[in-house]
Amino acid sequence: MVKTEISCIVNDKPRTLLAYPMERLLDVLREQLHLTGTKEGCGEGECGACTVIIDGQIVNSCLVPVAQVAGSSIKTIEGIALNEIQLHEVQKAFVECGGGQCGICTPGMVLAAVSLLEKNSQPTEADIREALAGNLCRCTGYMKIFESVFRACRA
Amino acid sequence: MRGFVPSYELISPATLDDALDSLAGGGKWKPFAGCTDLMVLVEAGKLPHKNYVNIWNLKELRGIGVSNEQITLGALTTYTEVQANRVLREEFPMLYQAAKETGGIAIQNRGTLGGNIVNASPAADSPPALLAYDAEIELISKEGERRIPYSRFHLGYKQMDIRQNELLRAIRLQRSAKPITHYYRKVGTRKAQAISKVCFAAIGRLSEKKIAEIRIALGSVAPIPIRCVRTESALLGEPITSRTLAAARAALAAEISPIDDLRSTKDYRLSVSLNLLEDFLTRLS
Numbered sequence: 001m002v003k004t005e006i007s008c009i010v011n012d013k014p015r016t017l018l019a020y021p022m023e024r025l026l027d028v029l030r031e032q033l034h035l036t037g038t039k040e041g042c043g044e045g046e047c048g049a050c051t052v053i054i055d056g057q058i059v060n061s062c063l064v065p066v067a068q069v070a071g072s073s074i075k076t077i078e079g080i081a082l083n084e085i086q087l088h089e090v091q092k093a094f095v096e097c098g099g100g101q102c103g104i105c106t107p108g109m110v111l112a113a114v115s116l117l118e119k120n121s122q123p124t125e126a127d128i129r130e131a132l133a134g135n136l137c138r139c140t141g142y143m144k145i146f147e148s149v150f151r152a153c154r155a
Numbered sequence: 156m157r158g159f160v161p162s163y164e165l166i167s168p169a170t171l172d173d174a175l176d177s178l179a180g181g182g183k184w185k186p187f188a189g190c191t192d193l194m195v196l197v198e199a200g201k202l203p204h205k206n207y208v209n210i211w212n213l214k215e216l217r218g219i220g221v222s223n224e225q226i227t228l229g230a231l232t233t234y235t236e237v238q239a240n241r242v243l244r245e246e247f248p249m250l251y252q253a254a255k256e257t258g259g260i261a262i263q264n265r266g267t268l269g270g271n272i273v274n275a276s277p278a279a280d281s282p283p284a285l286l287a288y289d290a291e292i293e294l295i296s297k298e299g300e301r302r303i304p305y306s307r308f309h310l311g312y313k314q315m316d317i318r319q320n321e322l323l324r325a326i327r328l329q330r331s332a333k334p335i336t337h338y339y340r341k342v343g344t345r346k347a348q349a350i351s352k353v354c355f356a357a358i359g360r361l362s363e364k365k366i367a368e369i370r371i372a373l374g375s376v377a378p379i380p381i382r383c384v385r386t387e388s389a390l391l392g393e394p395i396t397s398r399t400l401a402a403a404r405a406a407l408a409a410e411i412s413p414i415d416d417l418r419s420t421k422d423y424r425l426s427v428s429l430n431l432l433e434d435f436l437t438r439l440s
Contacts, residue, residue, distance in 0.1 A: 001164045021165035021209075022197060044195040045262055046348070057235070057264040063194040064265070065187070067165045068211050112260070133347035134259015 008069045010035070011079030021067035026050045028066045029076060037077035037107045041136070048135030051108035052076050058115045060134075077107035080114055090114050090152040099148030101139035108135045113149040123153055158197040164206045171215035171295075175322065177208045179297045182319040184208045188231060189265040191258070192274050216269070216324060219243070228326045230269025234281075235260070237268065247328055249284035249339035249356050256280060256341045259348055269323045272305075275313045275379070278418075280341055282309075282380030283356035286372030288328050295324040302327075309379035335360050335368070338435040342427055344418070351375045352419035355431040359439045366390050366439070371432070376411040376424050383410045386432070395440035403436065404429045 006017045010033060019028050029035045029052070041049030043062050050061040053075040080088045090113045093099065100106040109132060116123055116131035123131065128149050137145060165187060168174040177184045187193060187207040196202035210216060211231065220227040221242050228237075234254035237243055244251045257280045258266060271281045272292070282305075290305040294317060305326070308316050317323065338357045343349025354374030360367050369390050371383045389406040393399045413424035 001161055020160050020163070021167070022160050022163035022207075024160075024194070024198070043198050045191055045258070048259060048261060051261055058261045059265050060191075060261045062198065063190050065165055065190060065194065065197075065209070067167055067209055068190070070167065070212075115260075130347070131260060134261050 234263035
C-alpha cells in the first residue's frame with residue numbers, strides 16, 4: 001500500500017496529509033502535524049487520552065484510520081483556546097481547580113467537557129459524570145476534574 | 156506486537172454500488188465501518204486480513220426511517236444516533252438503553268449497530284435487545300437483497316448467515332401498539348464502560364393473567380447472542396405462578412451455556428441469568 005493524500009480541516013486550517021490510509025489519526029496528528037497535545041494512553045479506546053473532536057463529536061483518535069477523516073473538520077486540544085492569550089472556560093477552570101496532575105488525561109478530559117458544553121449548556125452532575133465516563137485518569141484525580149468541569153458549566 | 160500499518164489496504168468507494176463491486180471480488184475485501192473493534196485488532200497485530208473497504212462514509216447505509224408500521228435503521232446508525240431518536244427511545248427502550256450502556260460517548264459516536272451485529276461478539280449489548288424485539292435484517296450484494304429474521308443470523312461463535320459479497324444494509328423493527336413490558340439489564344463490573352458479564356433483554360405481555368407474548372434473549376452466556384426459544388415455550392400461555400417460574404428457570408438453565416473467562420464465572424453468570432429471568436417475570440405479573 002502506498003501513502004495517499006487526505007484533505008481535512010484541523011483546528012480551522014485546511015490541511016493535506018500524506019499517510020497510509022490505515023494510519024491512526026492519533027499518530028498522524030502527533031507525528032505529521034506535531035500536535036502532541038493529543039496523548040496515547042491505552043491505544044484501544046478504553047482511556048480517552050487521545051480524544052479529539054471530529055465534525056462536532058468526540059472520538060478516540062487511536063481508533064480512527066486517517067482515511068476516514070477525508071473532508072472532516074477536526075479539533076484537537078491545541079485548537080480549543082480562544083486565542084494565544086485567552087483560554088477556553090473549561091481550560092481556565094482546570095487551572096483554577098487543579099484539574100490537571102500528570103497531564104496525560106487532561107487534553108481528553110477538556111475536550112470531553114468542551115463537547116458536553118457545546119451540546120448541553122446546563123448539564124446536571126449526572127450529565128457531567130456521564131460525559132467524562134470514557135476518560136480515565138491514571139492519577140485518579142477525578143474529583144478535581146469533576147469540580148473543574150462543574151465550575152466551567154457555572155461560569 | 157503492533158500491526159504493520161503499510162501492509163493494510165483501505166479503499167474508500169464513493170457509493171454503495173462501488174463498495175458492493177469490491178466485495179464481489181471473491182473475498183479479497185472486507186468492510187470497515189466505525190472501527191471501534193477492528194482498530195484495536197490492527198493495533199494489537201491481531202488482524203491478519205489486509206484488504207478493507209471503508210464504508211463509514213456511505214450515505215446509503217445511514218439514517219433512521221420511521222413509518223407507521225416499522226423503523227428502519229441503516230447499518231451505520233451509531234449508538235449516539237439511537238439515543239437521539241425519540242421513537243426508538245419511547246417504543247424500543249431496550250435498544251436505547253443498550254446504546255447508552257455501550258462504551259463511553261467517544262465510542263458511542265463511532266460504534267455502529269451494524270458493526271455490533273456482524274462483529275458477532277457474544278458479549279455485545281445491542282443484539283439481545285434486537286433479538287427480543289424480533290428484528291429483521293436486510294443484507295445486500297450485487298446479486299440483490301435478502302431479508303432474514305435476526306434470530307436466524309448468528310449460527311455459531313463468530314459464524315453468521317452472511318456471504319463474503321454481502322453487506323448488512325439495515326435493521327428493521329416492527330412497531331406495536333400493544334402494551335408491552337420491556338426489561339433490559341446489563342450486568343458488568345462497573346457502571347460505565349464495562350463489558351457485560353451477563354446481558355438480559357426480554358419483552359412480555361399478559362392477557363387474562365396468562366403470558367400472551369414473550370421473547371427473551373441473552374448476551375455473554377453462550378457462543379452467540381442467544382434467543383431463548385425453549386424458555387419462551389415454557390412460559391407462553393401460562394399464568395405466572397411459582398410452578399411456572401421453576402419450569403422457566405429450568406428451561407433457561409438448560410438453554411444457555413455460560414463459561415468461566417476473564418470477566419466472570421460460569422456459576423455467577425448462571426445464577427444472575429436465572430435471577431434476572433425471575434425478576435422480569437415478577438415485574439410482568
